[in-house]
Amino acid sequence: MxxxxxxxxxxxxxxxxxxxxxxxxxxxxxxxxxxxxSSGNVIPRQIINKFTCEFNGKPVFSCDxxxxxxxxxxxxxxxxxxxxxxxxxxxxxxxxxxxxxEQAIEVK
Amino acid sequence: xxxxRRQALGLSAGAMAFVALGPGLKAARAxxxxxxxMLMEFTGGKAPASGKITLTAPEIAENxxxxxxxxxxxxxxxxxxxxESVTLxxxxxxxxxxxxxxFTPMSGEATATTRMRxxxxxxxxxxxxxxDGSVFMDKKQVKVTIGGCGG
Numbered sequence: 001m002x003x004x005x006x007x008x009x010x011x012x013x014x015x016x017x018x019x020x021x022x023x024x025x026x027x028x029x030x031x032x033x034x035x036x037x038s039s040g041n042v043i044p045r046q047i048i049n050k051f052t053c054e055f056n057g058k059p060v061f062s063c064d065x066x067x068x069x070x071x072x073x074x075x076x077x078x079x080x081x082x083x084x085x086x087x088x089x090x091x092x093x094x095x096x097x098x099x100x101x102e103q104a105i106e107v108k
Numbered sequence: 109x110x111x112x113r114r115q116a117l118g119l120s121a122g123a124m125a126f127v128a129l130g131p132g133l134k135a136a137r138a139x140x141x142x143x144x145x146m147l148m149e150f151t152g153g154k155a156p157a158s159g160k161i162t163l164t165a166p167e168i169a170e171n172x173x174x175x176x177x178x179x180x181x182x183x184x185x186x187x188x189x190x191x192e193s194v195t196l197x198x199x200x201x202x203x204x205x206x207x208x209x210x211f212t213p214m215s216g217e218a219t220a221t222t223r224m225r226x227x228x229x230x231x232x233x234x235x236x237x238x239x240d241g242s243v244f245m246d247k248k249q250v251k252v253t254i255g256g257c258g259g
Contacts, residue, residue, distance in 0.1 A: 059212050062210045063210065069223070
């Protein structure tokens with residue numbers, strides 16, 4: 001599998017106190033652990049099990065994920081921004097790796 | 109009694125159908141019980157009320173591999189009163205748990221969208237837990253044309 005590539009859409013700027021919509025997607029097969037290969041062996045589970053979004057170090061939104069989430073997990077959620085800062089997104093893989101992405105927003 | 113080829117075929121097909129159906133029915137019931145159990149674990153034994161929470165899902169999903177689903181909960185989302193978490197359950201999947209969204213007052217609105225897998229036609233349940241401990245539930249049936257669990 002190619003290295004998971006996060007893609008995030010955050011508005012570049014917003015008014016103070018505005019509720020913005022954030023869209024995130026990461027390329028990942030989300031192997032459910034239910035499928036079998038051609039010789040009948042179960043393909044081991046490997047999914048993104050946790051997604052978190054923080055703004056300037058404070059939690060905004062997080063999601064505990066089960067195998068029932070589709071491949072290339074997509075999340076759309078909202079955040080209320082009061083000041084300029086950076087959103088940090090993190091995806092935790094079953095194999096112990098964490099993929100992160102940062103995006104700045106300017107509040108006018 | 110003389111058994112004709114036609115009778116023999118009919119009998120074996122019937123027997124096979126019975127064998128195939130038996131465990132299937134059993135599993136479906138077990139899953140509904142498991143869903144109920146998970147729901148109770150999430151709410152801490154409280155029976156959820158209806159209202160406040162809206163689950164948006166397609167009536168018919170052509171492809172069970174990616175079913176878009178949106179939950180939104182009415183709330184002020186202030187430090188005093190906000191939605192703590194929303195859990196999604198699907199009672200016909202091999203494992204009913206789907207995902208749990210955790211919100212904070214910084215979320216602004218308790219709304220989230222994702223894409224989920226559905227093995228077959230079934231009910232999708234969304235349960236919201238508020239900061240004051242109250243729980244709300246919404247349920248939608250989604251008809252699935254092609255299942256999404258690699259079957």
